[in-house]
Every structure is written in structure tokens, then in C-alpha cells.
Amino acid sequence: MTVDVLIDWLANLVDFPELAFILAVLICAIPAFLFIAVYALVAIYGELKISSFMQDKVGPMGQGPGLHAGKWGLLQPVADALKLLLKEDIIPASADTKLFILAPFIVFIGAFISFAALPFNQNLIIADMNIGVFYILAVSSLGVIGLIVAGWSSNNKWSLYGAMRSSAQIVSYEIPAALSIVVVIMLTGTLSMQGIIQHQDGLVWGILPNWIIFQNPFTFLAFFVFFISGVSECNRTPFDIPEAESELVAGTFTEYSGMRYAFFFLSEYANMFIVSGVAAVGFLGGWHSPIPGFLEAPGWGLFWFLFKVGMLIFVMMWFRWTFPRLRVDQLMNICWKVLLPMALLNIFGVGIWTVLAGR
Amino acid sequence: MSSVLFWIIAFVAIGSAFIVVLNKNLFYSAIALVFTFMGVAGLYVFLWADFMAGVQVMIYVGGILVLILFGIMLTNRISSVNISHSNYHQGIGAVIVIGIFFILGWMILETPWLRIVEQEPTQTVGKIGRLLMTEYLLPFEVASVLLLAALIGAAMLSRKAN
Known part of the structure; x- marks a missing residue:
């Protein structure tokens, strides 16, 4: 569709x-x-x-x-x-009312319009754009603006610090995430979501499904770089320093309650789905079955896609109850000194591997 | 369909651009700029430049605008809502702007535009990539060296002096 x-x-x-x-x-x-x-x-x-x-x-x-x-x-x-x-809709007396009302919608729209390019199975995609992956990476930046607006308009220091931390974090982690997606684009030669999935048909190494994660060691690494950056872009634990409740009350969302808070909540979950969806499409074969040629009908395609996304979301929840929260400086160190060099190494490695292995 | 949509997008882009200039509150101006950038991205889509539209949103909304907002929040007393700016020299500015408007309008109407009767391109990314790697390789590389220099410069400036 x-x-x-x-x-x-x-x-x-x-x-x-x-x-x-x-x-x-x-x-x-x-x-x-x-x-x-x-x-x-x-x-x-x-x-x-x-x-x-x-x-x-x-x-x-x-x-x-x-x-x-x-x-x-x-x-x-x-x-x-x-x-x-x-719940009663509370707007603080000293808040900037117009922007306070606008902010949850900007955040939600940023998450919502990404769904237009997510392929649920062979046919079920709202718009299979030529620039599908790039579109998702681009519109997700709207969420950052929404968070800054929310933090500033609340007129509360916790909100403002939360917004600053969160936007700095998202802008930083966008870079390793986007560079890991570049690896996928290099191998598939297309930005279209369906094109990327169609490229991952068949077998690789004789036994594994031809998913990009299995195609060479660098893509294997790229998946983890992307997924860790993705978890961080959703501001989830262990990267939830923007809303660290032990120091910032609730960060950006401190002054929000009721329906407006629900929209932030919904956007967080929608963002988790999008990150997992892009990871599933880019590295885990999208709607392809784990056993090539087995249960590949469109109905099963929907099942496999939702199954992969569900597993990745489960891993995100698993993270939340396994790792302690990172400090701000540790957070930025991991992004700029670990993930970014790794992402660049992956691009370099995949390029050389493609030339030498010819695939 | 297209014409109605075009006018809506053009109205959003121009209307929000007016808010950017006329609003007294710097933060409101920055937020209105989001809608201007999104409107311009929409106009790119009408020109069949889907990749350019994506770049517009990614670079301007995701990068430059966040930088502007950070600038506003860091340079002022960040907890105060009243971040205002005032417009000086409005008379001279209006004369210059109206003059430029008429010159541009006259040029747009008078120029014999080159019309290429060709199929609307369905895919632009591949072409852009190929051109960047062949015909425009030198400007592309020069731009990347410039960006690298800017990056190193920023790192040097923000570093604590030992």
C-alpha cells in the first residue's frame, strides 16, 4: 500500500x-x-x-x-x-503558554511522520520513497527542536537543563547512527527502504541469511554502533541523563502532566519503534524470514518484521534494568571517542572489504 | 492538487519568515524559522528534488537551528523567558528590501528561462552522487577540507589552555 x-x-x-x-x-x-x-x-x-x-x-x-x-x-x-x-491539564503560570502547548506536538510529529517510510511487509508501506532511510534520519531531528521548546517554555531550570542535555545528546549520537546507516547504503546502493530489504534476499556464507549484519565483520560492528546510538537517541537508560530523576526531577517533562505528558510518552515509545524498525530493515533483513524461502508470504513478512522490532525493543527494556545510568561526560566520551571512530572505521572497512571480496 | 498544496506550503514558508523578522522575542523567531525551513523543504519536493529536501531538513532544522537555539539559551540568562531583540533602522531597511524585491521580481519575469521538456526525474540521489564523484570532485573535496579545518579550529578554541 x-x-x-x-x-x-x-x-x-x-x-x-x-x-x-x-x-x-x-x-x-x-x-x-x-x-x-x-x-x-x-x-x-x-x-x-x-x-x-x-x-x-x-x-x-x-x-x-x-x-x-x-x-x-x-x-x-x-x-x-x-x-x-x-488528569487535570496544568500549565504553569510563568510558562510561555503558546510554546508550552506546541512542544509536545512537535516532538510527536517528529516521531509520527517517520512511520510513513517504515515497511511493515512486502506491500504495507505508506510511501516507499527514493530517500526512505535518509527521510527518517532527517525528520527525526524535529524531535530535538520540540524538546528544546518544551524545556525553554516550561520556565523551570530542571526542564531547561534536561532540554540542553537531551538535545546535545541526540545531536551527538545522530552522527554515529547516520554513519552506520551509510554502511548499509554502501552495500545496497539505494536509500529506498524496500530496496534495502530486497537486497538482503538469499544466503550468505552458505548457511546464514543474507542480512547485512552477517555480510562482513564491519557490518556486524556497525549494527551495534547503530543500535547503541539509537537507544541513546531515544533518551533511554543507560543514556537517560536528560531526565535523570535523581538529579533533574524529570528533565524536560517536569512541568508536563496529563495529556501533554502522554504525548511525550507516546513519542518515546514511537521513537523506540522507529530505531528498532530502521535497525531491523537496515541490518536484520526487514520482513525477510530468518530461513530464506521459508514462510516468506506477505502475512509472514508482517510477522517477521514485528517480531524483529519486538525483540529489539525487548533488548532496550533489558538494557534499562541491567546498566546503571552514565554520567554526562562518560556519555559524550562514548559518543565522540568510541562510537564515532568505530563508525568511521566501519565505513573504511566495508569499502575495502567490498573491493577485495567483490561483493 | 499540486497547486493548492503549493500555495499552502508557500504561505507557510513566507508567513513564518515574516514572524522570524517581525517578532520581538528571539526564541519565537527561532521557532518560526523551523516552519520556514520546512516550507522551503516542501518547495524542493515540488521541484522533484527529494534529496535536497531531506538535506534541507537534516542540516538546517537538525543542525543549524539547534545551534541557534543553543546560542540563545547559552548567551542570555538561560532561565529568563524575556529574551527580546529590537529592530533598528526600519525605514532604511524597508527601502532596501523593497528595492531588492522589485529587482528580483523584475529579473524573474524578464529572464528567458531555459525550459527543458523532459520526463520528471524519478530518482535524483544516484545522479547527484555520480556528479559529486566525477565532475564536481574538486569542489567537493575542497569543501570537506574546509569543514575539517573549521572542526579543528572549533576544537582548538574550546580547549582549555594548558
């Missing part, structure tokens, strides 16, 4: 091109939004349970103030979401 096909089809149907265009965009955007909302509920439940199990607890188990949260606490995320929706 690409949006162009929809526009053409609707233009034949309604005989009014502007209307067809708006309808086609809505037909793509509304399911994408619903998908993010439902996925966020699942992810919140997953995070509650995974974190509990890792700490040898049971997590939400059907308790709740007056409400029964369902078997195994399955309704807990629904209760959380309802609580956020019904």
Missing part, C-alpha cells in the same frame, strides 16, 4: 483531486496513529512486566484502586492511559 496508489485510485473515484489527496493521507495517517497507540499500550505492559520479572517481582497482578485491572494486570496499561487522559 503506497499512498500514491491510493491517491490515483481515489482520484478516479471522487473526481476531485484535492479531496482525493486529503482522503488518501488520512487513510494512511489514522491507522498509523492507532497502531502507535495500541503498540504503546502493549509496550507499557511489556515494560511493566519485564522490569518486574528482572527484579524478581510479579508486576501488576489485577490490583487497582476500585478497578479490577484484569487477569495478570492486563488492563493496567489501559488504566494508566485513562488516568493520563482524565
Whole structure:
């Protein structure tokens, strides 16, 4: 499903091109939004349970103030979401009201429009652009602006320090992430998401699936550089110094509550999905089955893509309960002195490997 | 479809550019600049320059604008909301700007534009890459050396003197 096909089809149907265009965009955007909302509920439940199990607890188990949260606490995320929706909307008296209201939307839009280029299976992609990967890298920078606006408009020193830290961190970690994607582009010779996935068909080394991660040692390294940078771009533990609750209350989000906070929350989870999705497409074969030629139908393609993304998100949650938080200087050292040289080495290595191995 | 969309994007780009210039609050100007950059990126898409649009968003919104916002927040008392600037010499500025506007408008209308009747390109990235690596290799390399020099200079300036 690409949006162009929809526009053409609707233009034949309604005989009014502007209307067809708006309808086609809505037909793509509304399911994408619903998908993010439902996925966020699942992810919140997953995070509650995974974190509990890792700490040898049971997590939400059907308790709740007056409400029964369902078997195994399955309704807990629904209760959380309802609580956020019904909470009083507080805007601090000294905040800059206009920008305070605008900020969560900028952050969410930055995450939301990236979904336009994510291929869920062979056909299910909103727009298979020529510049797909590059588009995702580019629009994700909108989120940084939103965070700065949120931090500044809150008129609170914790918010401002959180915003400064978070934007410095995201801007820095964008560089190793983008350079690792360059490795993928060098091997596939295309920026289109579907083109990158189609390149990863078949076998490599006789036994492994022809995913880019397995193609040579440097791409193997590049995957980890990308994934670590990606976790950091989502501001997740161990890189969550921007909202370190022990020193900055809640960083950028200190003054936000209710629905506006929910949008930041939703964007964080959407960003996790995008980072995992790009990692799955760029390095793990996207919708390709782990066993080439086995269960490759479009329905299974959707399953494999969501499975890979789900596993990567699980690893992010695993990180959260395994590693302690990094200090600011350690954070920047890792980015500029470890990940960036490694990313450059990968580009160099893949170039030489491609010339010598001829593939 | 395209014409309505074009006018909306052009309106956003120009309208937000006016806010950038006329607003008294520096931070508001910087935020309005986001919409100007996004509008210009949209205009690039209309010119079938999808890669240029991506570069526009990545470099200007993701890089330069963040730098501007950092500059605003670091140079002033960062916890104060009232970061304002004032516009001087508005009369002279208006005369110069209107003059430039008429000169540019006259040139755009008078120039016999070269029209190439060709299929709209479906893919621009490959062509740009090939041209950068063949015909425009020297400017490309010179630009990268310049950027490297700037990078080393910035590192030298920000380093603590031993």
C-alpha cells in the first residue's frame, strides 16, 4: 500500500483531486496513529512486566484502586492511559503558554511522520520513497527542536537543563547512527527502504541469511554502533541523563502532566519503534524470514518484521534494568571517542572489504 | 492538487519568515524559522528534488537551528523567558528590501528561462552522487577540507589552555 496508489485510485473515484489527496493521507495517517497507540499500550505492559520479572517481582497482578485491572494486570496499561487522559491539564503560570502547548506536538510529529517510510511487509508501506532511510534520519531531528521548546517554555531550570542535555545528546549520537546507516547504503546502493530489504534476499556464507549484519565483520560492528546510538537517541537508560530523576526531577517533562505528558510518552515509545524498525530493515533483513524461502508470504513478512522490532525493543527494556545510568561526560566520551571512530572505521572497512571480496 | 498544496506550503514558508523578522522575542523567531525551513523543504519536493529536501531538513532544522537555539539559551540568562531583540533602522531597511524585491521580481519575469521538456526525474540521489564523484570532485573535496579545518579550529578554541 503506497499512498500514491491510493491517491490515483481515489482520484478516479471522487473526481476531485484535492479531496482525493486529503482522503488518501488520512487513510494512511489514522491507522498509523492507532497502531502507535495500541503498540504503546502493549509496550507499557511489556515494560511493566519485564522490569518486574528482572527484579524478581510479579508486576501488576489485577490490583487497582476500585478497578479490577484484569487477569495478570492486563488492563493496567489501559488504566494508566485513562488516568493520563482524565488528569487535570496544568500549565504553569510563568510558562510561555503558546510554546508550552506546541512542544509536545512537535516532538510527536517528529516521531509520527517517520512511520510513513517504515515497511511493515512486502506491500504495507505508506510511501516507499527514493530517500526512505535518509527521510527518517532527517525528520527525526524535529524531535530535538520540540524538546528544546518544551524545556525553554516550561520556565523551570530542571526542564531547561534536561532540554540542553537531551538535545546535545541526540545531536551527538545522530552522527554515529547516520554513519552506520551509510554502511548499509554502501552495500545496497539505494536509500529506498524496500530496496534495502530486497537486497538482503538469499544466503550468505552458505548457511546464514543474507542480512547485512552477517555480510562482513564491519557490518556486524556497525549494527551495534547503530543500535547503541539509537537507544541513546531515544533518551533511554543507560543514556537517560536528560531526565535523570535523581538529579533533574524529570528533565524536560517536569512541568508536563496529563495529556501533554502522554504525548511525550507516546513519542518515546514511537521513537523506540522507529530505531528498532530502521535497525531491523537496515541490518536484520526487514520482513525477510530468518530461513530464506521459508514462510516468506506477505502475512509472514508482517510477522517477521514485528517480531524483529519486538525483540529489539525487548533488548532496550533489558538494557534499562541491567546498566546503571552514565554520567554526562562518560556519555559524550562514548559518543565522540568510541562510537564515532568505530563508525568511521566501519565505513573504511566495508569499502575495502567490498573491493577485495567483490561483493 | 499540486497547486493548492503549493500555495499552502508557500504561505507557510513566507508567513513564518515574516514572524522570524517581525517578532520581538528571539526564541519565537527561532521557532518560526523551523516552519520556514520546512516550507522551503516542501518547495524542493515540488521541484522533484527529494534529496535536497531531506538535506534541507537534516542540516538546517537538525543542525543549524539547534545551534541557534543553543546560542540563545547559552548567551542570555538561560532561565529568563524575556529574551527580546529590537529592530533598528526600519525605514532604511524597508527601502532596501523593497528595492531588492522589485529587482528580483523584475529579473524573474524578464529572464528567458531555459525550459527543458523532459520526463520528471524519478530518482535524483544516484545522479547527484555520480556528479559529486566525477565532475564536481574538486569542489567537493575542497569543501570537506574546509569543514575539517573549521572542526579543528572549533576544537582548538574550546580547549582549555594548558
